[in-house]
Structure formats: structure tokens, C-alpha cells
Amino acid sequence: MKGTKVSITLLFCLGLFVLTPFASVVGAGSQVDIRYxxxxxxxxxxxxxxxxxxEKHGLNVEHILFSSGAxxxxxxxxxxxxxxxxxxxxxxxxxxxxxxxxxxxGTLQRGNRYATVVRIDSPYKTWADLKGKTVGTxxxxxxxxxxxxxxDSEKDLAWEDFKWVNIKLEDMIAALQGGSIGAFTVxxxxxxxxxxxxxxxxxxxxxxxxxxxxxxxxxxxFAQKNRSKIVKFLAVHLDKVKMIQKDPLRAAQLAAxxxxxxxxxxxxxxxxxxxxxxxxxxDITDGTLDSIKDTAQFLYxxxxxxxxxxxxxxxxxxxxAKKLHKRKE
Numbered sequence: 001m002k003g004t005k006v007s008i009t010l011l012f013c014l015g016l017f018v019l020t021p022f023a024s025v026v027g028a029g030s031q032v033d034i035r036y037x038x039x040x041x042x043x044x045x046x047x048x049x050x051x052x053x054x055e056k057h058g059l060n061v062e063h064i065l066f067s068s069g070a071x072x073x074x075x076x077x078x079x080x081x082x083x084x085x086x087x088x089x090x091x092x093x094x095x096x097x098x099x100x101x102x103x104x105x106g107t108l109q110r111g112n113r114y115a116t117v118v119r120i121d122s123p124y125k126t127w128a129d130l131k132g133k134t135v136g137t138x139x140x141x142x143x144x145x146x147x148x149x150x151x152d153s154e155k156d157l158a159w160e161d162f163k164w165v166n167i168k169l170e171d172m173i174a175a176l177q178g179g180s181i182g183a184f185t186v187x188x189x190x191x192x193x194x195x196x197x198x199x200x201x202x203x204x205x206x207x208x209x210x211x212x213x214x215x216x217x218x219x220x221x222f223a224q225k226n227r228s229k230i231v232k233f234l235a236v237h238l239d240k241v242k243m244i245q246k247d248p249l250r251a252a253q254l255a256a257x258x259x260x261x262x263x264x265x266x267x268x269x270x271x272x273x274x275x276x277x278x279x280x281x282x283d284i285t286d287g288t289l290d291s292i293k294d295t296a297q298f299l300y301x302x303x304x305x306x307x308x309x310x311x312x313x314x315x316x317x318x319x320x321a322k323k324l325h326k327r328k329e
Contacts, residue, residue, distance in 0.1 A: 037084035049258030057232040088295040095309035104313035106216035111207035111279035115191035117200040133182035136167035192273040211291040234321035248275040
């Protein structure tokens, strides 16, 4: 089944370029329990499309979707939200600013978040086939970071083997289709949209290079004062994960419906593709923590940060949430 074609405006909005966040409040008019700073990640659209999950656990959540991790971090730092999410580099950035105050309480997604896409009719099978070609990514993002880490691990590949274009997210699929680039590397769901349109195919994903986890953060102060709310909050995310794992088609349809309600034409096919490839597990593992530390080391070596911050995490909230989730099933 072919996905519906996605407009340039849609791709613009799903990247780092939306100027105003979208907020959805359950039970508007009553007291808000948690102000949640989400992002335009695929799983977030499931929650937007099925807010009854908050109601199931008696939570009134202001679910704000920020267009960038920088905005999202600033909201948590300034006290405009109580819980937020961010990729590994944004986790490092958050702790670099409020190291003693920040706390990781879970993981939103990890693994094959980034992909390199070539045109569906191209002959390219590996990065070696692309040597000397013009390729695109959004420089300065996690996509560039994961690529550089990949090339560092391959003795026969180097960044300098390719002609790089700093391409805007909203231009990637059209540039690939038009032939001005041979490939682009980007985060979900843009690579899935390219596949759903029948324009691109995934050449490579990077979960084996770096987990690049998206973490759930709060402040130590909020965690100390709102333990039961956080436990319920994580239990809701467990419900979301269960739907993605057990009934991905329904999750994809809900996500597509939520995106459509905001004026974004993302097909259920694209969401389904993402849900089948990315790991949405919530638990904090040694692997995810090590991956964030690796990112911090990488950023330090590239002189992007002055020092490597100490990461603070607490697994006990998630352990309680698992018990609550099981009781509510």
C-alpha cells in the first residue's frame, strides 16, 4: 500500500524548524498534573492521537510538542515544563547546564533512529558505492554525528570521500528524487516518508553504530515531590509501547490521525515503517547510559562542550511503573 504524498511544508514542520510548540491538554480547565515537553517523535503522535491513555491513569497532562531539543531543554531549565525528552546530544547539553539538578527517569526510543536513503531505482548498495558522489545531511545535527562515528569505524571510508551538502530537511526527498544528491541521511520519520512515497529506499541504518537514545528527563526537585505522578506518567508510556509492539497498525493509524489533525499529512504507512524498526523500550540500561557517555566524549573531543557532565539517573520510577502497568492491564 503506497503512502500518501507528503508536502514540503510537512517535512519542514517535522524537523527542527517549527517556531511554535503544539500543546494538547487533557481535561482542560482542571489542574494540570504534569507539563510534558515532548518532541515531534513518532511515538509522541500516538499519545496525541489517543489521550485516553492519560485518563486511564488519572493524569491531567499538558503535552507540548517542541520542534527542537534546544527549545525543549530551555523549557525544562526555565521551569516551563516538568518533564521533557531529548536525544543523546541534547541530554548532554541539558546536564551541561543544570548538571546537579537534572535527572534521567527513562528512555523514549533508541536504535535505528537514523537512516541513509538512496533513490529506489539507484544502483547503490553500500557507502562504498557512493564514493565521490554528492550526498546530503543536516550538518550540526545527530545525523552528522552518527555518520562521523560510522566513518571512524570503517577503515575504507572517510568523511572526505564524499561531496557533502548541508541540506534542509524539507528539501531532502525532492533533492533525492531530482538527482541533485545521491543519498541523504536523516532521522525518523523522514526516511520512512521517503519509502512510503516510493521515492527512496534505506541503504543503511545505524543502531549498530550508536544507540542514540532519546531520554526522558525531569529535575531532582520535581522527582522528589511528585513520585506517584511520575510513576503514572511512565505507566502511560508503557501502554503506548505495548500498543506499538502488539498492534503497530493501530498505533500508526492513531499517529497519522493526530498528525492530520495538526495539518501534517503523514501516512499510516510511514508511521508503521518507523514502529517496526525503532526500539521504543523505556528502561534505562547500561547500554543506553554508555551510549550517552560516548556521545559526551565525542562532543568533548570535537570541542562542542567544555567538559563531560556527570549524568544522574534513577531506575526506581520505571520499576514502580512496570508494577502499576501490570496491575492496570
